[in-house]
Amino acid sequence: MDKKLVNEIFWLRSISCLAIVLIHAIEASIDFQTKQLGSTFFSLETLHLLLLFATPTYAFISEFLLAKAYRDGVPPGFLIKRMRNLLIPYCFMGIIYAVFDMTEGFTWSAVIVETVKNIVMGDFVAWFILLIFQFYILHMILSRVLNRIPPLRALIFSFVLNVLYLAFFNLIQPIAIIPFHDYIWARGYWIPCLGWLFYFTVGYYAGRNYEYVIQWLQRHKLWIFGSTLLMMALVFLFNNLIFTKTTSKRPDMLLYTCCVIGLIFYVSNKVRQIPRWVYQISSYSFSIYLLHKLFMGWIPYIPLVGFIGYTIILFISSLTGSIIMTYLFNRIPFGRYLVGGIQHVKPKETNLPFQSKTAIET
Numbered sequence: 001m002d003k004k005l006v007n008e009i010f011w012l013r014s015i016s017c018l019a020i021v022l023i024h025a026i027e028a029s030i031d032f033q034t035k036q037l038g039s040t041f042f043s044l045e046t047l048h049l050l051l052l053f054a055t056p057t058y059a060f061i062s063e064f065l066l067a068k069a070y071r072d073g074v075p076p077g078f079l080i081k082r083m084r085n086l087l088i089p090y091c092f093m094g095i096i097y098a099v100f101d102m103t104e105g106f107t108w109s110a111v112i113v114e115t116v117k118n119i120v121m122g123d124f125v126a127w128f129i130l131l132i133f134q135f136y137i138l139h140m141i142l143s144r145v146l147n148r149i150p151p152l153r154a155l156i157f158s159f160v161l162n163v164l165y166l167a168f169f170n171l172i173q174p175i176a177i178i179p180f181h182d183y184i185w186a187r188g189y190w191i192p193c194l195g196w197l198f199y200f201t202v203g204y205y206a207g208r209n210y211e212y213v214i215q216w217l218q219r220h221k222l223w224i225f226g227s228t229l230l231m232m233a234l235v236f237l238f239n240n241l242i243f244t245k246t247t248s249k250r251p252d253m254l255l256y257t258c259c260v261i262g263l264i265f266y267v268s269n270k271v272r273q274i275p276r277w278v279y280q281i282s283s284y285s286f287s288i289y290l291l292h293k294l295f296m297g298w299i300p301y302i303p304l305v306g307f308i309g310y311t312i313i314l315f316i317s318s319l320t321g322s323i324i325m326t327y328l329f330n331r332i333p334f335g336r337y338l339v340g341g342i343q344h345v346k347p348k349e350t351n352l353p354f355q356s357k358t359a360i361e362t
Helices: 007-031 038-050 054-069 078-100 108-121 125-148 151-171 181-186 193-208 210-219 221-241 252-269 276-298 303-329 357-361
Strands: none
Touching: 007 038, 007 054, 007 252, 007 276, 007 303, 038 221, 038 303, 054 125, 054 193, 054 252, 078 108, 078 125, 078 276, 125 193, 125 276, 151 193, 151 252, 193 210, 193 252, 210 221, 210 252, 221 252, 276 303
């Protein structure tokens, strides 16, 4: 079992976390606009589009860590531990979001309905946790199979299957004979692992062959930079010509996300000392993910600050508020099971030169 963490994951997790918060800040700002604001509006929409690698990157990270740490099968109590650390906060926050979504009047029946939707169907910001548990089960079932399959064959198969699944829901209109078709096409198709299978496969082989991946990236740096720029251009082009949804659940996001991951891997591997802010964001990332939209919902629109100003206020306030609330809750018994725990990192668990425990955990 290789539990040694790698620098790149701290960078990937923190950058993706910040990107998700910024995406939702931009979306909230756009919701308050009654008219487009020319180049400013266009620039923020473009930034929003290019940040959509964030959620798929989390899918990659989850399987990368599993494949790297548990090469010969998961240990006893694997799922129980993750249910305690992830599923309990997920359920608790599902209740909290159900209460705060009562904009048209509070009733217990409405809260119960919204809570069931949130927890069972993933109908709130933390829906991604349901996907992560599917990845856990897939890893337990498929890891031995994937070990015997040539990586290229498995990657091509999962890519084609993933593209077909996402293309169906992005290019085909809702089919009326399917029950709840409007909901399924709007967000229901996000949850099944078929929409994320390629990230699972890439994460699996990258985790098992980490050293080879790093060496390959070092030898092909021009290809990494060039392909990332090319995919950025294609994503922007497809957004205007083919796809009507600006979402990470699109076929073109598969290769774009992998290019961004490769770029972050390459650049972060060159950084010998990880900045403290990267550790901090990475340590609080799960709680930031759970809490940030609550804080955004409490901040009223401020016309005087403008479109960009309001986006910045939402971003900084929700990020800071989430970190402070997480810190305070983790100071009380069982607080970590309500808003998520802080992932403290010890020096011996990284591939960095020795640093004091205080320097990392504060």
